[in-house]
Amino acid sequence: MKTTSISAIAAIAITGAFVAAPAMARDEIQIKGSSTVLPYATIVAEAFGENFDFPTPVVQGGGSGAGRKALCEGVGENTIDIANSSSRIKQSDIDNCKANGVEQVMEVRIGYDGIVFASDINGAQFAFIPADWYNALAAKVMKDGKLVDNAAKSWTDVNADLPDQAILAFIPGTKHGTREVFDEKVLEAGCEATGAFEAYMAANGGDKKAAGKSCIALRTDGASVDIDGDYTETLARLDANKNAIGVFGLSFYENNTDKLRVATMSGITPSTETIAKGEYPVSRPLYFYVKMAHIGVIPGLQEYIDFFVSDDMAGPAGPLAAYGLVSDPELKKTQEMVANGGTAMGPLN
């Protein structure tokens, strides 16, 4: 009969634990979202846990969209407090939030992130303009005033000034926020510069959206490879394919400058300075979104937000900048907004 009594005791203990569970209040901040913002959020969370009497926040990755979705799941202790996002929240997210009772969401811009194009350290030096990337990777390019299938084999086919190297690019997969920026700031910009955009407009009867969509359609003959994993995977693929060019976040590049040679874009070398000045074209703002109903309920939430945007953290001399975040020139405004309890977002226009 020993076994039965043991299992009976175990069952009772477990049931008891469950009954006790809902009564426990959560005392740590829960954060989820973009894997681009994740390292910054962990740096702040770590420093926050060290310097304040509050527990260290728990930070999850999972992607910007997943974070915003989790934020909008509802109000209460079993939902997250902050969603990190490498792209701006969408109206559909806000509507979703409203539908689930999350009325007020505060938007906090923490700084900017650059996207860099880099190849193996021993490879050739590249100087790109967005049109080069469009002509190299797009499904159809302009030739003699007509849209034709892309047949470029080498970078010299695209631009005579570039090295004679076969076109092979590792770009972030479509689930990454980085891809959106690549599509918008590089491919669409190149599309317009080469005149392909107008040709698409004409072909689609002036439909801007359809033309934009055609602009970001990529060739499928293996010259462009989508990487669905992280930058570490891109780096490993680059290591195996010395002739390839990869797309990375600035902070990742800054941690691996001994392995990667960065290319210039429109003549500008990417760095925190050139991005802060707005010279380097391929950059994007990073955000986090706070569920305002949780401020004052989850201990330390207000302090965490204040701490995140403080000069000690997000300022130009802070640890986030040292890791590769481009400090926001308007950080002062954000600090004031946050210190005054924050303003909830209205509908996006």
Place this chain on the structure above:
Amino acid sequence: MSEIPATTPLAAGGATARPQRRDIGIKRRYAAEARFRAYGMAAVGVAVLALVFLLVSILANGLGAFRQTFVTFDVTLDAAVLDKVGNRDPEEMKKVTTIGYGNLLKAALGTALDAAGVSTDGVSAKDVGGLLSKEAPAQLRNRVLADPGLLGTTISFRTYANGRIDGYFKGRVTMQSAALDSNVSPQQLELADRMREAGMIGVGFNTGFLFGPDASELRPEAAGLGIAILGSAYMMILVLLLSLPFGVAASIYLEEFAPQNRFTDLIEVNINNLAAVPSIVFGLLGLAIFINFMGLPQSASVVGALVLALMTLPTIIIATRAALKSVPPSIREAALGVGASRMQTVFHHVLPLAMPGILTGTIIGLARALGETAPLLLIGMVAFVRDFPAGPPEGFFDPASALPVQIYNWTQRADPAFVERASGAIIVLLVFLFFMNLAAIVLRRRFERRW
């Protein structure tokens, strides 16, 4: 291969003809067997090679994580800086943040280098401070806050060296790579060499890797597995408590008491199916039921354990039923024959004899659960957790990490030092799995009875 056709007609009236031997293809069959053996050996060889390659690459990458570069120097804890109010009240002293302690450490290291006669020519004060881990100010602050009496004294302080310096001593960073690296300069490495000669810096066993918490990307040198090991241990305890009693009870009922009908057949088919369901599906179930419906906390080991227990249950039930089936019916019949009830038969005779099989199955199920990442992804355990969970049972509800999750996390980080950490964590996980499987083998060998 046979030269003589099997159906050669016998030579008519050939008394002198030798009796024809029927060709039974002996040569051909031996050749086939030899080929088959060669295939088998090749298959084993490939498997062994793959295993050796895996182990060698993991060990080569990961063993470095167990050793770490430490800097030791004297720090004078200036009371005027660290306790501005001057009443030694830890609450007041908390106002000095790690940034203040960082500046103090930077200055103290410069002083210590001067005192030891180590030249810092060509290295700025900022870069001298850059030799230290960013974890160092936090270590010093915690030490001072725990014992305010240290203020005003000079203590010997041992802390991690920066990840790049550590990499230099382990051969990961070279002068060439440092020249290209924006995070470390060759001058800093030369300074580190001079410090090694002065005995201020050295490589030692890294207890922090096994017992410390995770750290952010700015300080890979401080990242440890403590929370992951604790979280995994919590989960394994709970999985055992949840799945073993339920699994054994269910299998005893199904095997010994349940009537054979369509309903029990259906259950049996379902259990076999559940054992083959991908683990991430259990994660989805856990998210829907335990977090969204029951309101259990996110990232907590109890939710992880519930999900993993559900995943392990079919494995345990199948193993237990097989173990019960292998007990010969004569045992049951003898027990029933001397007047034992069916329950007495099961609990006094069948179950003890089936126990080795049950335990083996359980341990193998647990080992599988220990290595699972996918279901934990959905219940928020793939996270950056830096505070240790409390002791059980409250600690079951605190956020925790797990070993496979920590490996997954570290492989995604940008700093190359995390490659070593991830491989080191794999070694730890493999050691745990090895011992669990060893326990299963020992139990089987020791208690198994053959009939």
